[in-house]
Amino acid sequence: MADRTFYSFGFGETAKGSLEEPDRLRFFDAAPPNGPLMAGGARASLVGAAFGHGVRTLGMGRFNRVLAFDANAGTVTVEAGTTLAALFGFLARNGWMVAVQPGYPGVTVGGCIAGDVHGKNQFEEGCFGDWVEELELWHPQRGRVVLSPAREPDLFALTVGGFGLTGVILSARLRLTKMKGRGVVLTALPIGDLLEAATVMKERRAGADFLYSWHDLASDARGRGFVFSGRITADGPEIPARASFHRFDQERFAPPVSLMNRWSLAAMNRLYRACAGKAGERHVSLWKALFPFVAIPGYFYLYGRRGFLEHQIVVPEPSFGAYAARLGALIREHRVPFGLAAMKLFRGPQRLLRFRGDGISLAIEAPNGPATRDLFRAIDTLDAELGCRANILKDARLPADAVARQYPERDEFRARLQAHDPARIFRSALAERLGL
Amino acid sequence: MNMAIVGASAGLGRAIAEELAQRGHRLLLVARDARDLEAVGRDLRLRYGATIATLAADLRDLDIERFRAAVFKNMETVDGLFLVAGAGDDDDRGPLPAARAAALMQLNFNAPIAIANAFCDHLAARPKAHLVGIGSVASVRGRGRNMIYGASKRGLEFYFEALRHRLQGTGCKVQFYRLGFMATTMFKGRPGILVAGPEQVARRIVRGLDGRAGDFTLPALWKPIALLLRLLPYSIFRRLDV
Numbered sequence: 001m002a003d004r005t006f007y008s009f010g011f012g013e014t015a016k017g018s019l020e021e022p023d024r025l026r027f028f029d030a031a032p033p034n035g036p037l038m039a040g041g042a043r044a045s046l047v048g049a050a051f052g053h054g055v056r057t058l059g060m061g062r063f064n065r066v067l068a069f070d071a072n073a074g075t076v077t078v079e080a081g082t083t084l085a086a087l088f089g090f091l092a093r094n095g096w097m098v099a100v101q102p103g104y105p106g107v108t109v110g111g112c113i114a115g116d117v118h119g120k121n122q123f124e125e126g127c128f129g130d131w132v133e134e135l136e137l138w139h140p141q142r143g144r145v146v147l148s149p150a151r152e153p154d155l156f157a158l159t160v161g162g163f164g165l166t167g168v169i170l171s172a173r174l175r176l177t178k179m180k181g182r183g184v185v186l187t188a189l190p191i192g193d194l195l196e197a198a199t200v201m202k203e204r205r206a207g208a209d210f211l212y213s214w215h216d217l218a219s220d221a222r223g224r225g226f227v228f229s230g231r232i233t234a235d236g237p238e239i240p241a242r243a244s245f246h247r248f249d250q251e252r253f254a255p256p257v258s259l260m261n262r263w264s265l266a267a268m269n270r271l272y273r274a275c276a277g278k279a280g281e282r283h284v285s286l287w288k289a290l291f292p293f294v295a296i297p298g299y300f301y302l303y304g305r306r307g308f309l310e311h312q313i314v315v316p317e318p319s320f321g322a323y324a325a326r327l328g329a330l331i332r333e334h335r336v337p338f339g340l341a342a343m344k345l346f347r348g349p350q351r352l353l354r355f356r357g358d359g360i361s362l363a364i365e366a367p368n369g370p371a372t373r374d375l376f377r378a379i380d381t382l383d384a385e386l387g388c389r390a391n392i393l394k395d396a397r398l399p400a401d402a403v404a405r406q407y408p409e410r411d412e413f414r415a416r417l418q419a420h421d422p423a424r425i426f427r428s429a430l431a432e433r434l435g436l
Numbered sequence: 437m438n439m440a441i442v443g444a445s446a447g448l449g450r451a452i453a454e455e456l457a458q459r460g461h462r463l464l465l466v467a468r469d470a471r472d473l474e475a476v477g478r479d480l481r482l483r484y485g486a487t488i489a490t491l492a493a494d495l496r497d498l499d500i501e502r503f504r505a506a507v508f509k510n511m512e513t514v515d516g517l518f519l520v521a522g523a524g525d526d527d528d529r530g531p532l533p534a535a536r537a538a539a540l541m542q543l544n545f546n547a548p549i550a551i552a553n554a555f556c557d558h559l560a561a562r563p564k565a566h567l568v569g570i571g572s573v574a575s576v577r578g579r580g581r582n583m584i585y586g587a588s589k590r591g592l593e594f595y596f597e598a599l600r601h602r603l604q605g606t607g608c609k610v611q612f613y614r615l616g617f618m619a620t621t622m623f624k625g626r627p628g629i630l631v632a633g634p635e636q637v638a639r640r641i642v643r644g645l646d647g648r649a650g651d652f653t654l655p656a657l658w659k660p661i662a663l664l665l666r667l668l669p670y671s672i673f674r675r676l677d678v
Contacts (some may be wrong), residue, residue: 023446023621025471062446065479079475090483241483251627 006043006051007250008429010300011307012368012396013048015429021059028170031140032056036427039168041081041108044248045115046310047396048429049163055427058168060110066090067171074176075133080110080169085243088287092239096176100128105291106247110169115393116161116354120210120230120290123345127356129160131175139167140425158416161354163392165417165426165436183236184210184289186282188226194324194343197227198317198360201345204229210289211345214276216269217338217364218262221331223324225341226276230289237285246297258304258367262337269338303367308339311376311398312355312363312391314346319386320360326382327362334375339365352413353403353436355391363394373397392434400435437564438511440464442495442551443521445472447620448570451638452518457486459642464510465490467521495521495547496539504554516566516645517555519548522589524622529581537584544588549595556599560606566645567603569596571614573653576662579678593651600649612651613641616658630657 007014019040022028040050040057051057060081068077071094078087084098085105091097100119102112111117116129134148137159147156159166189204191197197213204211210230215223288295300308315323331338341364350357366372376395380402383390389406390398404410414436418424430436439456443449445467453463457480465473465488473490480486489510493503507514523543525536532540552567559565574582575589593612600610617623617631625631632655640654653659665673 021621024469025475026469065475066482067475067478069482 006048006057006429007307008046008048008396009044009248009250010046010303010310010368010396011250011254011305012046012309013429013433015048015051015053015055017051017053017055017057019057019059021062023062028138028144028168037140037168037425038428039080039110039114039164039426041111041114042083042104042106042248043250044104044106045111046394047392047398048433049115049393050111050428052428052430052432055429060108060168063170064108068173069094071096074178075173076176077171077173078109079171080108080113082109083107084109084112085245085291088290089239089241089243091176092179092182093241095179097179098174099125099131099177101290103291104248104293105243105245105287109172109174110164113160113169113172114162114164116356117393118344118346118355120212120344121208122361123205123211123347124208125177126348127161127354129354132160133173133175135159135172136170137167138170139421141421141423142167144170154416155420157352158413158420161352162413162417163353163428163430163436165428165431166420167426179286180209180232181234181236182239182286183233184230184284184286185233186210186228186230186284186289188228188276188280188282190225190277191227192224193222194327194362195321197223197225197343198320198324200227201229201343201360205345207231213343214272215341215343216273217331217341218265218269221328223328223341225273232286233283236283239287243287245291245294248297248300254301254307255304258306259302260304260308260337260339260367262335264302265337265339303339307368308365309368309372309376309397310363310365310394311379312361312394313379313383313388314355314357314359314361315386315388316357316359319388323362323382323386323388326386327379330375330378330382334371334378336366336371336375339367341365350389350407352409353392353407355389355393357389359388361391363391392430398434400433403434437515438462438464438513439516439518439566440466440507440511440514441518441520442466442548443519445469445476447520447622448615448618448634448638449518449520450476451634452520452641453480454484454635455638455642456516457484457488460484460486461516462487462511463489464507464514466493466507468492468494496542498542498547498550500550500554503551507555513562514555514558515562515564516568517552517559518566518568518570519551520568520570521547522570522572522585522622524582524585526624528583528585530583532584540584541588544585545591548592552595552599556603556608559608560603563607565608567596567599567608567610568641568645569593569610569612571596571612571651573614573616573658573662575614577665577668577673577678579673597651604649609645609649611641611644611647611649613637614651614653614658614662616653616655616661
């Protein structure tokens with residue numbers, strides 16, 4: 001067990017704790033010595049979810065075994081440290097896939113459950129938690145317990161999207177979706193602003209396997225860009241059993257200063273706009289379409305050690321026009337250089353602290369610094385006024401008061417957590433910042 | 437081929453099992469905890485369609501006759517034996533309580549030798565067989581850390597050299613690997629250039645089955661380091677904080 005400084009992906013949140021990576025199940029037989037704990041998966045979250053001040057992080061990466069697979073029912077049982085990349089390779093050979101896959105394949109199943117993450121078509125496929133049939137949770141005071149929507153449903157609900165605060169997820173049984181093919185036809189439709197993107201996405205909704213937009217907010221506040229709609233096709237390259245990709249690693253070299261400024265970001269965005277515009281319709285492999293971050297492993301490190309901040313909200317559809325206009329005004333006023341900006345369609349009832357809701361999701365990313373923090377603070381106010389909800393798992397600076405205002409069940413989450421674990425053994429920098 | 441891996445539930449042993457399963461060998465996985473073995477066994481069956489048997493046995497309390505019988509109950513012949521299990525002790529830097537000192541010697545020296553001894557005639561009689569032992573760069577030079585561990589591994593290395601000599605001319609190839617730092621639970625430091633992944637080391641060992649008998653240092657980066665440590669006069673070595 002070594003003491004170390006942890007950083008969230010993007011360097012937005014940091015804390016000093018320790019890391020231990022057990023590899024045998026007997027580790028969970030005996031309660032470990034006193035002190036706060038937290039499970040870690042890929043430790044690639046944008047926020048300090050897998051670590052905390054004085055917290056002992058239990059890295060679960062070595063618990064990455066496939067325990068059961070039912071090809072008829074379409075379910076797989078895996079240990080929590082199994083990555084989506086490993087699962088993709090295994091399931092593809094059997095004609096199945098995980099329904100919800102976020103853009104980076106190094107993330108683990110345990111992390112996806114604890115974060116209740118979404119993929120590239122939330123409107124159709126829901127969030128990761130919707131596909132979890134059963135999971136095994138470990139808590140030093142309770143031992144190993146099996147949870148499902150039928151067995152201890154309250155604790156199950158608290159654990160899905162519970163940021164690891166209920167205990168360590170050991171394994172889970174996931175419902176799968178049939179793999180329709182190995183390739184994707186990705187169509188790029190140019191759009192002039194955020195509002196047009198929302199309209200185009202609604203029109204394109206039917207039959208799309210992937211649906212999201214990309215915007216250039218670096219050149220001007222309108223947000224010119226593209227709506228990408230993708231359809232899975234049968235033909236595509238062979239899927240390797242073990243795909244190799246660059247892992248996000250916050251200990252790797254990042255330049256001491258950011259190479260991402262107003263000019264470089266505008267140039268990169270313009271270049272991307274030109275390339276994507278020319279292509280129109282592209283055939284890509286399913287792997288590349290699912291995990292676009294794999295193609296640009298160095299991109300996020302160009303922000304340097306100061307890193308970047310991301311903010312994602314779901315805007316209720318009726319308010320989207322007003323939101324886009326007021327966001328544009330804020331962007332013009334604050335003169336912050338922007339990196340990625342993207343939109344998706346969202347739906348589904350919101351519970352506890354899960355990032356869900358009906359409307360349009362917008363994510364923006366900018367270099368970390370006082371200007372961006374000022375702008376994001378102003379956006380917090382805008383979010384609250386227009387009934388938007390920010391994604392807790394994306395914004396490393398999101399203040400506790402914003403969460404308290406935007407999540408009506410925040411106090412209930414806290415009360416239920418307190419009842420489940422009065423000693424509050426599981427803690428993180430994220431939980432501390434949000435007062436959970 | 438029928439391959440038995442002792443210490444197959446985690447770290448290097450599990451990685452070797454995965455490499456062998458991928459190549460279509462029939463495996464017997466041996467480790468202390470049946471639950472870990474069950475998980476590794478299921479994983480290798482599902483992902484590689486491999487034929488896997490498991491045997492829970494605690495090397496700290498080894499009854500070699502019963503062990504030998506249990507192995508042959510699972511496999512009629514053994515064509516490959518990988519003795520990977522081992523353990524260190526953080527306090528192995530001075531006098532240890534007798535029981536812990538004995539446990540270190542048992543796990544790293546007595547048990548692997550007892551097992552190799554029990555199977556070497558069987559392996560020698562096979563048309564083609566492998567015996568693989570695992571050592572450590574910690575045994576290259578005696579120092580005030582990993583004292584009993586290093587001494588046990590040095591002794592094991594000696595025994596493997598003797599076995600190689602004894603079994604030459606038979607179908608059994610004896611190989612011994614001195615390993616550098618590996619990212620397993622035994623390694624408490626930070627990752628760095630000198631720390632290899634067990635998967636990477638396992639791949640080299642399994643590929644090496646087609647190579648020559650002998651002893652080897654892995655990863656290769658450790659070869660010059662081990663050589664330098666060995667050649668260093670004691671008057672200089674004693675001043676080093678290694």
